[in-house]
Amino acid sequence: MVVQSFLLGLVAVWGVLDYQLGTLYTFRPITIGPIVGVILGDLQTGITVGASLELLFMGAISVGAYIPPDVLIGGILGTAFAISTGAGLETAVTLAMPIALIALSISNFIAALTPTFLKFADDAATKGDSKTIKKVHWLMGAIGALEKFLLVFFAYYLGVDVVESVLGSIPQVIIDGMAVAAGMLPTLGFAMLMRMILTKKIIPYYFLGFILTAYLGMPVLGVAILGVIIVAEKFGFLSGVKEAVVGANNEEVDDDDF
Template sequence: MENLTTALLIGIIGFLGPMDFAVGSNLLNRPIIMGPLVGLVLGDLTQGIIIGASLELIFMGAVSVGAYLPPDVIVGGVLGTAFAISLGKGVGAAITIAMPIAMLSLAIGNLMSIIFPMIAHAGDRAAKEGKAGGITVSMWSIGLLECLRRGVLCFLGYYLGSAQIEKVLNVIPDKIITGLEVSANLLPAIGFAILLQMILNKSILPYFFLGFLLSAYFEIPVLGVALFGLILIFITMKFDNKGINNNQTVAATGSGVDDDDDF
């Protein structure tokens, strides 16, 4: 009975994850939030924070861009953290569990997405008829189905899969688990590199190396570097705004000479 109650609470956490998109993208769906919640349910908040933060670094680049669908961070993060804590394993086990589960959940989500166009078409018909309520119902129906899918997968995965997962982890040699824990320390660097590849350009490259030098050679904490960068942003924006205002003034008043001088 206790296991059923715990599985229900884990399922509720999975259900709440996609609600992030309904309440303003407050990062509720990220492992760094889901992990501590799972830790609270399982009575080990500390491990929930540690594992959740580690999975967050690994899944940092798992963001939907264009047509790319990333692994299901919610189900993978929740079940990875839950199994690792309940089985007394560490970050390495959580990584081993989380990624395959995330990919499996993504595949199930792709199958379920077949019915979403039908719901969307119902919303289109409501829009043509001027029925705002029908549009709202279609939007929330898709969202709640996504919540339900994650909740059911997290519930069933934890309720039915703990024994099987334990058997799998016992078969895996300790050296592999230890290797995964070591690699977990390298994966954040890869995640940051992927993000930098998307945003890095010549204009911000000096600031990137400035932050690295401040941290590496002056041993300024990350928060201090972030505040220093914030000040630089305000200074840069102030000068840019002055340049824009000056250009607008010149454009409005002319170049300062009579038009006749151009002829």
């Protein structure tokens, strides 16, 4: 148990380092889930739960001042508890979002305290002391990594028995209801994503994809390939002329939300 908790904590640390490596998005549940599955000896469940949680958290991205739930912690612990309790996707769905919200609250509290260290960096910048600036930079990063590690380590190490007892006390009708909700999560995830990106110019392509799948029976892969072709033509990749750039220089583009 200690070894598994430690390894899961290291996965959380990797999720933090993902931002330092250029934001590769390897901290997303679809990537983290299989890794958790390997650590806990159930790769298949890790893949299944990770993919399902990715749909749930699809719209959970930082846009402007909006800070989304902690996808990393929710994905790791949701998948880990689903595997360790043997309850599968229903457990992941039940626990992932609450865990992600609690982890976000903890992160916000810590984020309100850590800026006090920036004063040392400001003073060092005034003196031209680059070494101190580097130390503060590493310290801030280490605090974030340590926070995620401890959250995952102690939550998994101390929480499995508690989660199992809680699950045992939940009526079967609620478990069945969560199973139904799990089937609706992809729609919720896509709706959250569309709410942020849907504009007047994009809406025709949305309905085009809907018609192709709902009425013409085209598979999702076919719609995706068609979308790539439309993008290639729209941005002038086929002719070598970036029409979008030219259009932006010659006329005002209306990008209001739909």
